[in-house]
Amino acid sequence: xxxxLKKNDLVxxxxxxxxxxxxxxxxxxxxxxxxxxxxxxDTIQAKIIKMKKSYGYGRLMEILTPxxxxxxxxxxxxxxxxxxxxxxLAYEDQLTYKENKVRELLERVGKIGxxxxxxxxxxxxxxxxxxxxxxxxxxNKEGDIVTGFYAGRxxxxxxxxxxxxxxxxxxxxxxxxxxxxxxxxxxxxxEVSHTGLVRHIFTRIGKYTGEIMVCLVIxxxxxxxxxxxxxxxxSVPGMTSICLNINREKSNVILGSTVKCLWGKxxxxxxxxxxxxxxxxxxxxxxxxxxxxxxxxTAMEYAGLSGKETVWDLYCGIGTISLFLAxxxxxxxxxxxxxxxxxxxxxxALLNHIENVEFFVGKAEEVLPEQYEKFGVYxxxxxxxxxRKGCDEKLLRCMVQMAPKRIVYVxxxxxxxxxxxxxxxxxxYKVKKVRCVDMxxxxxxxxxxxxxxxxxxK
Ligand code: SAH
Numbered sequence: 001x002x003x004x005l006k007k008n009d010l011v012x013x014x015x016x017x018x019x020x021x022x023x024x025x026x027x028x029x030x031x032x033x034x035x036x037x038x039x040x041x042d043t044i045q046a047k048i049i050k051m052k053k054s055y056g057y058g059r060l061m062e063i064l065t066p067x068x069x070x071x072x073x074x075x076x077x078x079x080x081x082x083x084x085x086x087x088x089l090a091y092e093d094q095l096t097y098k099e100n101k102v103r104e105l106l107e108r109v110g111k112i113g114x115x116x117x118x119x120x121x122x123x124x125x126x127x128x129x130x131x132x133x134x135x136x137x138x139x140n141k142e143g144d145i146v147t148g149f150y151a152g153r154x155x156x157x158x159x160x161x162x163x164x165x166x167x168x169x170x171x172x173x174x175x176x177x178x179x180x181x182x183x184x185x186x187x188x189x190x191e192v193s194h195t196g197l198v199r200h201i202f203t204r205i206g207k208y209t210g211e212i213m214v215c216l217v218i219x220x221x222x223x224x225x226x227x228x229x230x231x232x233x234x235s236v237p238g239m240t241s242i243c244l245n246i247n248r249e250k251s252n253v254i255l256g257s258t259v260k261c262l263w264g265k266x267x268x269x270x271x272x273x274x275x276x277x278x279x280x281x282x283x284x285x286x287x288x289x290x291x292x293x294x295x296x297x298t299a300m301e302y303a304g305l306s307g308k309e310t311v312w313d314l315y316c317g318i319g320t321i322s323l324f325l326a327x328x329x330x331x332x333x334x335x336x337x338x339x340x341x342x343x344x345x346x347x348x349a350l351l352n353h354i355e356n357v358e359f360f361v362g363k364a365e366e367v368l369p370e371q372y373e374k375f376g377v378y379x380x381x382x383x384x385x386x387x388r389k390g391c392d393e394k395l396l397r398c399m400v401q402m403a404p405k406r407i408v409y410v411x412x413x414x415x416x417x418x419x420x421x422x423x424x425x426x427x428x429y430k431v432k433k434v435r436c437v438d439m440x441x442x443x444x445x446x447x448x449x450x451x452x453x454x455x456x457x458k
Pocket of ligand 1: 337
């Protein structure tokens with residue numbers, strides 16, 4: 001039947017799933033089509049824009065019968081922006097979709113049999129939840145300075161006055177910077193000609209401390225009329241840090257490697273539970289502090305610590321999970337590939353007077369096997385929190401050899417999670433509990449946490 005489909009054909013289909021970027025997925029006579037902006041439950045008319053061997057892409061032409069889950073997106077720019085791919089799904093339905101996705105992958109790819117799926121932890125307030133924003137700066141057609149987002153695959157900026165997942169304070173901060181740019185004639189950066197000064201306005205706002213950082217990312221070494229910018233910004237209650245980040249590269253990476261502090265401290269502080277963190281513009285820090293705390297509490301519960309355990313926290317970043325667990329463990333070892341993150345981890349341990357942690361820089365799949373072979377290191381519990389690609393098999397093998405009683409797997413990609421759990425289940429572990437945590441409302445992303453126990457040999 002597929003042979004009869006070709007580019008520019010108009011087809012009718014029902015959307016039955018969402019892809020990894022939130023695009024609708026449906027079938028036409030058994031042939032899979034991906035259609036941006038179509039929602040699960042919609043029946044649509046689409047125009048075929050690209051054909052591949054086993055799938056194709058369509059453009060949404062008309063929604064014939066809207067999905068019963070469809071609501072009005074709160075943000076008028078949701079469709080163009082692409083940051084909130086599933087904003088038109090009612091929040092409760094987003095949660096159901098995410099949980100079903102995880103369950104389906106665990107069963108189909110992971111071949112996981114019996115386990116307890118605890119209810120997904122959704123957000124009480126699924127708006128204004130991010131603590132970090134990075135707005136590109138440009139000009140609109142009239143030549144006014146605007147902040148917003150890059151319209152898909154172009155260099156033009158779609159102005160957005162308010163982003164509903166960012167802290168409302170951002171609006172005031174953007175207005176101050178835009179006014180300063182206008183007054184002192186600081187030009188926005190132009191990606192095509194690689195000219196102009198101000199590339200991005202980067203902000204962080206501490207959820208629990210209210211401390212604010214504004215960092216201008218510039219294509220230069222300094223800014224004109226710095227005193228005026230500082231004077232205007234420091235009058236904002238909570239302002240703690242005003243910085244410049246130097247990025248003179250012709251690239252779409254947002255931050256450069258040099259930071260200069262213009263006023264205040266070069267960092268802000270914030271808390272997760274009782275642990276305090278110093279966060280500089282270049283530090284990695286979870287963007288949703290409220291849900292992070294719930295995620296780490298679940299990690300703590302799954303780790304089942306009594307105070308006597310030795311724990312390895314692999315892919316530890318700035319040591320957030322390590323420090324959280326150290327409060328209830330004998331000793332925690334963290335491993336992370338980025339040296340600056342480990343520097344932050346060490347500083348945060350000192351700041352919180354946590355002494356029972358030790359950090360290693362390197363690849364988890366190299367550091368752990370080396371430590372195990374050379375020194376026979378031991379673990380009661382191993383926690384892993386890998387990036388989307390999941391764990392290296394070499395690491396999983398070493399974990400199995402070390403035979404901890406429990407493994408806690410924190411994952412941002414349920415497909416690689418399912419693959420890794422399958423490996424561990426065929427090598428002496430059993431999935432006991434699974435729980436999803438929604439860290440990114442209105443996007444398709446979902447965080448999953450899994451408790452595995454070692455199967456006792458009879
Ligand atoms: N657990 C941390 C960070 C998790 S993000 C937190 O909750 O904040 C995943 C981390 O894995 C990143 O910091 C990334 O730099 C690191 N990473 C990526 N590949 C790695 C590898 N092969 N070995 C160790 N760390 C790695």
